[in-house]
Amino acid sequence: TQLLEQSPQFLSIQEGENLTVYCNSSSVFSSLQWYRQEPGEGPVLLVTVVTGGEVKKLKRLTFQFGDARKDSSLHITAAQTGDTGLYLCAGVTGTASKLTFGTGTRLQVTL
């Protein structure tokens, strides 16, 4: 079983602070996705990174895929209360777009 470990598990910060979430595995993935999940809803895709070393920016969010395609990070600059949620990384494997999800990072941003 491929495992994706995320750290930290929980993060409580104040608005305006910066944070980084890590996603690590011993397995290589063809690509890696980041999802955000709100309470009572399903996950929603934020980004897909495909190439080792790739960096993608989505407004205040910066995603990086490790050179060896085993790990990834999500950096949020100047967090806002609207960033609150559960962040999940997911490694893509196989020909059926199967996802192996990470353990999740629950982020709470307060005023």
Add this chain to the structure above:
Amino acid sequence: NAGVTQTPKFRVLKTGQSMTLLCAQDMNHEYMYWYRQDPGMGLRLIHYSVGEGTTAKGEVPDGYNVSRLKKQNFLLGLESAAPSQTSVYFCASSKTSGRANYEQYFGPGTRLTVT
């Protein structure tokens, strides 16, 4: 478009009872998936389907069965529910892709409690 819908939203079962969870998508997607989400464990793949009439086992298939008789529907069955199957169940769908990098679209989930 409604996207991915799941029925029911909540259900309480007694040990040994059976039930079927229904997932429907209106995006004409080929691939469909069933996951369960438990605290601290992310989402784990139960079964998936790459097209009408096909199903395959995922990471945690024991105790579950699935059927994909129509392209737009994917059913998850529990023949004899156990307390260990208490969880939130998510259905998802995606387009086919030669690079297998397409987004999965998730339903709102079904919260199942087995007592």
